[in-house]
Amino acid sequence: MNRLPDFPWDSLAGQKELAAAHPDGIVDLSVGTPVDPVPESIRAALASVSGVPGYPATHGTPALRSAAVAALRRRHGAEGVEPDAVLPTIGSKELVAWLPTLLGAGPGDLVVIPELAYPTYEVGALLAGASVLRADGLTALGPQRPRVLWLNSPSNPTGRVLGVEHLRKVVEWARERGTIVVSDECYLALGWEGEPVSLLHPSVHGGRLDGLLAVHSLSKSANLAGYRAGFVTGDPALVADLLAVRKHAGMIVPRPVQEAMTVALGDDEALREQRERYAARRAVLRKALQDSGFRIDHSEAGLYLWATRDEDAAVTVDWLARHGILVAPGSFYGPAGGRHVRIALTATDERVDAAAARLSAL
Numbered sequence: 001m002n003r004l005p006d007f008p009w010d011s012l013a014g015q016k017e018l019a020a021a022h023p024d025g026i027v028d029l030s031v032g033t034p035v036d037p038v039p040e041s042i043r044a045a046l047a048s049v050s051g052v053p054g055y056p057a058t059h060g061t062p063a064l065r066s067a068a069v070a071a072l073r074r075r076h077g078a079e080g081v082e083p084d085a086v087l088p089t090i091g092s093k094e095l096v097a098w099l100p101t102l103l104g105a106g107p108g109d110l111v112v113i114p115e116l117a118y119p120t121y122e123v124g125a126l127l128a129g130a131s132v133l134r135a136d137g138l139t140a141l142g143p144q145r146p147r148v149l150w151l152n153s154p155s156n157p158t159g160r161v162l163g164v165e166h167l168r169k170v171v172e173w174a175r176e177r178g179t180i181v182v183s184d185e186c187y188l189a190l191g192w193e194g195e196p197v198s199l200l201h202p203s204v205h206g207g208r209l210d211g212l213l214a215v216h217s218l219s220k221s222a223n224l225a226g227y228r229a230g231f232v233t234g235d236p237a238l239v240a241d242l243l244a245v246r247k248h249a250g251m252i253v254p255r256p257v258q259e260a261m262t263v264a265l266g267d268d269e270a271l272r273e274q275r276e277r278y279a280a281r282r283a284v285l286r287k288a289l290q291d292s293g294f295r296i297d298h299s300e301a302g303l304y305l306w307a308t309r310d311e312d313a314a315v316t317v318d319w320l321a322r323h324g325i326l327v328a329p330g331s332f333y334g335p336a337g338g339r340h341v342r343i344a345l346t347a348t349d350e351r352v353d354a355a356a357a358r359l360s361a362l
């Protein structure tokens with residue numbers, strides 16, 4: 001489809017081959033895909049309803065919606081979220097890609113995405129036929145009235161966290177213009193230095209959720225990337241509109257996955273254990289990269305280290321691939337990323353240690 005960009009990771013095939021030729025094998029840190037097992041309680045929940053033959057509800061079970069509201073309140077201090085305003089999604093990527101279309105955006109509408117962003121925000125705008133603008137500050141937007149403004153804190157790829165003040169200003173600005181603010185919060189539970197704040201926190205929304213949506217994913221927090229498990233919530237009117245379209249379009253989360261999500265959203269202990277695994281891998285990789293001459297920018301939260309050797313990202317990617325380590329060039333995420341690489345924390349302890357040992361031996 002020529003209106004869409006090439007799929008970025010396809011262009012890493014050569015470097016992947018190079019890295020795979022390393023005698024001790026590849027350490028693939030180029031994508032944020034979980035490697036730790038799905039907790040047993042979640043697998044049991046999935047299996048427990050695998051015999052149910054009927055169609056699942058697009059809106060999800062009442063238990064799932066309540067579990068989402070309770071988890072948002074318990075884990076992130078979210079307030080004002082109504083269970084009816086929770087809508088399960090088939091992972092969050094499909095929602096990101098289709099949200100502008102589902103909201104009725106089209107030619108003549110503007111979608112604002114971060115300067116450095118998960119590529120699917122742009123794809124979603126293009127699928128709707130809308131225009132895209134990359135901006136991190138509001139002044140760059142001038143008098144424009146965007147239809148949708150994406151936030152992503154903690155950020156993929158930089159790990160940057162937006163403070164309460166910043167989030168609140170964006171909300172106020174958007175309300176004056178009738179812009180819908182959509183906050184992609186799939187890394188919210190993975191704060192390392194400081195606590196990331198949700199758009200749904202009362203200090204940000206001031207008691208009103210109109211015009212606000214938060215997108216959540218269980219891929220990273222509960223190792224459910226393979227199940228395809230996410231949800232969107234916030235403004236009840238907007239969520240009702242999304243539900244209406246998604247019912248017509250058959251965008252339904254399978255019933256066993258709904259059950260698995262319900263259990264995962266209640267299991268804070270599994271989340272704590274997973275956080276510890278990532279924190280340990282982050283410490284090992286961070287030190288090894290810094291000791292071998294990398295500078296780490298931002299990266300205070302999320303699943304990535306945003307690293308640079310103050311050279312073109314392609315040179316860094318090649319250099320690491322020669323040592324059997326595959327990473328993503330920052331240019332995948334926007335023109336401003338051309339001198340950084342994104343290094344994922346999603347490899348086994350054994351592979352992370354192997355990467356660190358290779359860097360230390362240089």
Ligand SMILES: Cc1ncc(COP(=O)(O)O)c(C=O)c1O
Nearest residue numbers: 091092093118156186217219230
């Ligand atoms: C910022 C961001 N949003 C959304 C997603 C999609 O995640 P999923 O579709 O697994 O929920 C990702 C995946 O890496 C991401 O980095």
